[in-house]
Amino acid sequence: MAKTLVQEFTKGLWEEIPPFRLVLGLCPTLAVTKSVENGIGMGVATTFVLVFSNILISALRKLIPSKVRIAAYIVIIAAFVTVVELLMQAFTYPLFLKLGIFIPLIVVNCIVLGRAEAFASKNGILPSTADGLGIGIGFTLALGALGAVREVLGAGTFLGHAVFGPSFEPFTFMVKAPGAFMCLGLMLCLMNLVGKK
Amino acid sequence: MREIIRMITVLTVLCAFAGGLLAAIRQGTMERIENQQLQFVKGPAIMQILKGCSNDPIKDRFKIADGKVERSFFVGKFDGKPKAVALETAAKGFGGDVGVMVGIDVDTGKIVGVAVTTHSETPGMGARAKTDPGFVEQFKGKSSQQTIRVTKDGGQINALSGATITSRAVCLATTEAGRIFKRLKPEIQKDLQKFK
Numbered sequence: 001m002a003k004t005l006v007q008e009f010t011k012g013l014w015e016e017i018p019p020f021r022l023v024l025g026l027c028p029t030l031a032v033t034k035s036v037e038n039g040i041g042m043g044v045a046t047t048f049v050l051v052f053s054n055i056l057i058s059a060l061r062k063l064i065p066s067k068v069r070i071a072a073y074i075v076i077i078a079a080f081v082t083v084v085e086l087l088m089q090a091f092t093y094p095l096f097l098k099l100g101i102f103i104p105l106i107v108v109n110c111i112v113l114g115r116a117e118a119f120a121s122k123n124g125i126l127p128s129t130a131d132g133l134g135i136g137i138g139f140t141l142a143l144g145a146l147g148a149v150r151e152v153l154g155a156g157t158f159l160g161h162a163v164f165g166p167s168f169e170p171f172t173f174m175v176k177a178p179g180a181f182m183c184l185g186l187m188l189c190l191m192n193l194v195g196k197k
Numbered sequence: 198m199r200e201i202i203r204m205i206t207v208l209t210v211l212c213a214f215a216g217g218l219l220a221a222i223r224q225g226t227m228e229r230i231e232n233q234q235l236q237f238v239k240g241p242a243i244m245q246i247l248k249g250c251s252n253d254p255i256k257d258r259f260k261i262a263d264g265k266v267e268r269s270f271f272v273g274k275f276d277g278k279p280k281a282v283a284l285e286t287a288a289k290g291f292g293g294d295v296g297v298m299v300g301i302d303v304d305t306g307k308i309v310g311v312a313v314t315t316h317s318e319t320p321g322m323g324a325r326a327k328t329d330p331g332f333v334e335q336f337k338g339k340s341s342q343q344t345i346r347v348t349k350d351g352g353q354i355n356a357l358s359g360a361t362i363t364s365r366a367v368c369l370a371t372t373e374a375g376r377i378f379k380r381l382k383p384e385i386q387k388d389l390q391k392f393k
Contacts, residue, residue: 060211063207064207065200065203065204065207067200067204068204068207068208071208072207072208072211075208075211075212075215076211076215078215079215079218079219082219083218083219083222086219086222086223086226086230087222087226089226089230089233089234090226090229090230090233091229093230093233093234093236093237094237097237097238101317
């Protein structure tokens, strides 16, 4: 039991790391990873929603009639997303301003609904928590990594601190939308190369 | 039939529970959110329109009941006298409400400055109402006691190109601020005595 719990958790970190392996949740992945801070903030918000919606859906899985399950999941997910939105407004307002519309859009993030449908609706509360936590942290790491590459190359900073000397010319292409696609593509390629061995 | 009843019951209970939870959290965080907005959104807007004032307008504020709602007024002191007040109004834009902070000279009724606070307009189009200083600059010095319109509607404000609806919303909100100012002027002047 303990071993499978660990497995459920760790699969989200490598084997099924959301944007790279499942290639899900690309909208926030591409849109908010202009900096490390944004990427991690978005990841943490998504993790919170993922864990709590997984717990609740798994706890209610026998009560929810299968015909209206998607509607029920969306209600649960939307409620938690609004909770996150309110909490972010109350405690990390500048981050909320930067992430803006992408916070409410977590509702339609296919990772969250995907985990609810594929995992939480079929498994117990503990494995579902581990699954949500694993996938969420994997998502956060992926967004953080992508944000780091784009911020370091595109703005010459890391978490807002300058990493290069003043002679560094920022590669602004990286913080624009096409840069996000390029960067994601290269990282996918790298993941596949490493994963093959 | 029994299945339908079960589906309806489950969904109703779930929605009611979600609604209750959200209402509770909203209640709990409302004050904090208001403070955060004051600090990060309204604060910069107020400082922008009451530029050069000698006091801290965010600290020097008062509230007046206007019908059912309470409105906040921010005081700007110039030459040691409370000369201007800033108030926030909103009007419907393209993507939702556009919040506008309007500064009005208490004696002359002229607009001291206008700044957009919260909005959900399209980036690069309507969102320029907030980022383009040239647009809000046009309101400066106009009388707040008139209906302000964009040139397309026969007014004096050049709309942002491609963002007429947003520009109209800012005009509407500014006009509304002028009306509120007129309506509450006696109370405003009474409250301003405290800041002398």
